[in-house]
Structure formats: structure tokens, C-alpha cells
Amino acid sequence: MKLSKIQELLQMVAESGVAEVEVEEDDFKITIRQNGPTVMMQPSYSPPMHGYGMPQQPQYAPQPQQPQAPQPQQPAPAPETSAPAASPSTSDSAPAPDTDAEDDDGELGANEILVKAPIVGTFYRAPSPDSDPFIAEGDRVGEGDVLCIIEAMKLMNEIECETPGVIKEILVEDAEPVEFDQPLFIVDQS
Template sequence: MDIKEIQNLIKFVAKSGASEVKLEMDDIKITIKTGSDQDVPSVQYAPIAQPQLQQVAAPVAEAKPAAETAAPAASASNDSKYITIKSPIIGTFYRKPAPDKPLFVEVGQTIAEGDVLCIIEAMKLFNEIESEVSGKIVKILVDDSSPVEFDQPLFLVDPS
């Protein structure tokens, strides 16, 4: 089971309203718990030891970090002067309050602290995400109506 399948399972459980789901397969065991006192579902992922899977997965795990380190290093130097506004919750990202309403912010727009930048829908609740900084929107990193994860970058803001 790959990470996309696990993410889709989390979204399905969150939308279904179930409080707990346990899934056991040959090589993994997953428990997803949601509760009224928690804002986001918690996931426990426990792989069950199987020698063949570990031998196959080890070379892939070693090759991945080398490829991932080169790309962020190049983009980090370009974006280092900007402030990144990140998602405080898991949910669906919306750029406008309703389909027939105008966008909250656009690239090039100047924002102030407290301005609403977007809405993130989580478990049928629409959460307004407000800016914690003043500046100019340089880039919007997420498409409208797409799922976002906790701490995922949403906007780049030039504070100058």
C-alpha cells in the first residue's frame, strides 16, 4: 500500500464520520482514529516484518533521498527571501468563499495581518485561514478545490 492509498483512506474515513477504522493486510496494519476532541485524524502505521519486503524496499528508500535533496536545494535559494504560509489543518483548499464569489487573494495582491487568504474545509467545517504576516502574494502553491495536508505550503509572501 503506497502513501496515496493511505491518504485516500484517511480522507474517506474523515468524510464517513467513522470514529475508528482498523485495516490489516499481509504486510501492514493501519489504525485511523478520529475524535471530537481532535482536529485531525490520527494514523498509526505499523509494518509487519517480512524479510522479502524489507530487502526490496531498502534500495528504493536509499535512492529516494538523493533525488529529493537536489530539487529542494535549487528552489530553496530562489524562495528564501519569501515567507511561506502553510496549512494549519488537513482538508480541501478553496480560494473563494462560494463558487459565485470573487477570489480571496490573487498573485500580486498586497495583504495585511488578519486578511482571509483561503478556506480549508475539514470534516464539513469551513475554516478561514488568515494571514499572520503583511506583504505581497508572490505565488499560490495549491490549486483550488484540491486536498491539502497539515503544514503543506499554500502561499509565498514577499514581506518587503
């Protein structure tokens, strides 16, 4: 369809007061609406859109999710406010870790060392619920002896003794969750 014909159609629609006119010629189709500023032109046959055309448009629609991202950040200050609430319970936040370190040093004798958890997981004293524990308080252990198992993500990790000595104290209960670097045993090296 030529531009002159389209202009004639526009003028006729404007003069007649008709709300909408649709004209179709061969492989060309035009719709003219009186009440809107939009003139839509499209071929009468449009091949189906496969793959990239249609699915991508809805994927760009999640722009309203961007305002939702700051909302999770607003709850984040709530834990921050709970952190100061936890620090008054320990009196001063900075001296509390120093006090803990002093307590560890104060508890340990000259020949004693702490065996700490190398990973996060669940502490087990025995290889299975039916078995005897690997060690007990007062047992003498050598370098490479298995002290316990820490289960992490369904993997059983054997924790071995690095220095020989006597188990003075077991600091964790069986099947208790442990954190990285949490003290597990006190070993007397004398």
C-alpha cells in the same frame, strides 16, 4: 437422588448394554449414556437465563478471530515493499527530502516566506463558488487578512495571513486536497 442410586443406575446401564437411560424424580433429572464418558445431571426445572448467562458464551467464542489478526499484518508488509519501490523513483530516499528543502529554500528570496496548511482538508480560494477569490497573485495582504479556506470534516476554516506582504505565488489549485504543512502561498514581505 442419592449417590448410591446413581451408582446402581450406572452399573445397570453398563451390564444391560442400553445406550441411554433417562431418570426423572421430582425436581431431579439424570441422563446416562453408554457410549460416551459423560454423565449429565440437571434439575428438571431450570429458570430461564436472562442477561448475563447465555449471551456471554457466544461473545467468548470469537477466539478464531485471533488467528485472523495476523492476516491483516501480512498485507502490511506489502505497503512496505511498495515504499522501497517509491524510493527508487526518487533515486535516494534520504537525499529526496533534503533536495525538496533545498528547492524550497532555492525558490524563496530573502524576503519571501511560505504560508503552509495548518490542517488537512480541501483548499478553497473563495468563500463560495459564486464569490470572487479572497486573494490573487500580486495582491497586497496585511496581517489577519483571509487568504483561503480549508474545509476539514465539513467545517470551513479561514486561513489568515500572519505577516504583511505581497502574494507572489499561489501554489495550490482551487478545490484541491491539501496535507498538513503543505505550502500554499509564497508571500514577499518587502
